[in-house]
Amino acid sequence: MNNTERLYYTDSHLVEFDARVVAVTTDAEGRAAVVLDRTAFYPTGGGQPADTGVLGGARVVDCVEAEGGVGVLHVVEGGAPESGASVCCAVDWPRRLDHVQQHTGQHILSQAFVELYGAQTRSFRMMADASEVDVDLRDPSDSAIERAVDRANEVVWDDRAVRVHNVTPEEAARMPLRKDSAREGELRIIEIEGFDFSPCGGTHARRTGEVGLIAARHWERAKGLVRVTFVAGGRALADYRRANRTARAAASLFSVARDEAADAAARLQDENKQLQRRLRAAEELAARAEARELVEEAGEAAGSTSVVAGGVTGVVEGGVTRIVARVFEGRDAESLRRLASALAAHSNTVALLGSRDEGGARLVFARSAEAGADMNALMREACQSLGGRGGGRPDMAQGGGPLAEKLSDAIEEAARKAR
Numbered sequence: 480m481n482n483t484e485r486l487y488y489t490d491s492h493l494v495e496f497d498a499r500v501v502a503v504t505t506d507a508e509g510r511a512a513v514v515l516d517r518t519a520f521y522p523t524g525g526g527q528p529a530d531t532g533v534l535g536g537a538r539v540v541d542c543v544e545a546e547g548g549v550g551v552l553h554v555v556e557g558g559a560p561e562s563g564a565s566v567c568c569a570v571d572w573p574r575r576l577d578h579v580q581q582h583t584g585q586h587i588l589s590q591a592f593v594e595l596y597g598a599q600t601r602s603f604r605m606m607a608d609a610s611e612v613d614v615d616l617r618d619p620s621d622s623a624i625e626r627a628v629d630r631a632n633e634v635v636w637d638d639r640a641v642r643v644h645n646v647t648p649e650e651a652a653r654m655p656l657r658k659d660s661a662r663e664g665e666l667r668i669i670e671i672e673g674f675d676f677s678p679c680g681g682t683h684a685r686r687t688g689e690v691g692l693i694a695a696r697h698w699e700r701a702k703g704l705v706r707v708t709f710v711a712g713g714r715a716l717a718d719y720r721r722a723n724r725t726a727r728a729a730a731s732l733f734s735v736a737r738d739e740a741a742d743a744a745a746r747l748q749d750e751n752k753q754l755q756r757r758l759r760a761a762e763e764l765a766a767r768a769e770a771r772e773l774v775e776e777a778g779e780a781a782g783s784t785s786v787v788a789g790g791v792t793g794v795v796e797g798g799v800t801r802i803v804a805r806v807f808e809g810r811d812a813e814s815l816r817r818l819a820s821a822l823a824a825h826s827n828t829v830a831l832l833g834s835r836d837e838g839g840a841r842l843v844f845a846r847s848a849e850a851g852a853d854m855n856a857l858m859r860e861a862c863q864s865l866g867g868r869g870g871g872r873p874d875m876a877q878g879g880g881p882l883a884e885k886l887s888d889a890i891e892e893a894a895r896k897a898r
């Protein structure tokens with residue numbers, strides 16, 4: 480394996496170059512890979528993804544360091560050239576520029592955190608849509624992070640020179656490095672004029688102005704550090720467009736100006752809460768009125784017990800216990816409970832309510848304090864005959880089961896036992 484000459488070290492803007500094929504091999508995943516005597520393709524490393532592009536007639540889909548870090552493997556699709564061949568190569572520039580903007584943006588943002596708060600960056604990742612730095616920042620807040628972002632953009636708009644220094648470890652020791660290098664031998668130091676010195680093997684802008692803009696999208700605490708998600712350059716524009724589109728779409732739902740969408744949503748939420756409160760009060764009133772009606776009908780039907788779907792059956796036993804039994808279609812548990820409670824508010828009353836739909840049957844039993852029957856015991860029995868489960872307190876119980884066709888019988892049986 481040769482030691483590939485890395486053209487991107489000296490010129491991060493070099494896109495087209497000629498090279499000689501030194502070897503054709505496979506990478507660790509068994510993909511066809513080409514080794515060149517020299518390359519402008521950046522292999523994955525230092526938090527920065529690999530370049531893509533063309534190599535002769537083949538497409539470069541990935542680049543990785545060869546085992547031992549002595550060469551670059553260009554993973555190709557579409558026919559690798561032969562060993563010894565001369566090839567024309569081209570790096571995909573939009574992707575490279577994007578990486579240059581994110582990577583240089585990271586150097587600047589990281590140093591802004593150091594300058595303002597003495598907060599070091601512990602790791603960096605460039606992902607498909609945004610990048611992350613993990614910063615050792617105490618007391619993070621929106622305003623603290625925005626201050627660092629403001630400082631970083633000042634440096635971007637100063638359009639400072641970005642220089643590469645290849646130096647010995649002794650020379651590096653005399654530089655105000657932001658972080659120490661883990662490498663031995665000659666070091667590559669990236670200087671952002673008058674602002675930052677960092678050892679780095681990545682691809683960087685020529686001047687900070689090329690970064691365009693740095694924007695923090697989000698921050699959160701992670702593993703004792705603060706993870707700041709940011710976008711730079713073209714990504715910042717793309718992210719602004721997305722955010723703007725989202726904000727405008729939300730605002731148009733409320734027919735307000737873009738920046739008023741959040742207030743409008745908050746107002747709607749408040750209104751919704753008030754409506755819910757009013758709805759609950761109205762449902763309470765309706766349940767009481769329905770209960771009164773059922774109690775009256777139960778009085779007229781004194782002496783007989785038969786539960787009819789959708790019909791009302793009432794029994795008044797010697798003027799002592801009034802039983803209101805009823806089966807509803809498709810009534811939810813909450814509504815049944817409300818009606819049962821309203822019925823139980825009448826003296827000497829037992830409410831045996833059921834409802835059924837495709838899903839099965841549900842039951843709510845309740846009684847007033849003077850009525851003696853045990854709702855819990857009645858409910859357990861009724862649920863057994865419905866093939867389900869239920870229970871509760873002596874004065875209020877609920878349950879259900881899948882055998883909806885047994886619901887009328889179950890309630891009728893409970894009514895007999897409640898007397």
Ligand SMILES: [Zn+2]
Nearest residue numbers: 582679680681
């Ligand atoms: Zn770098």
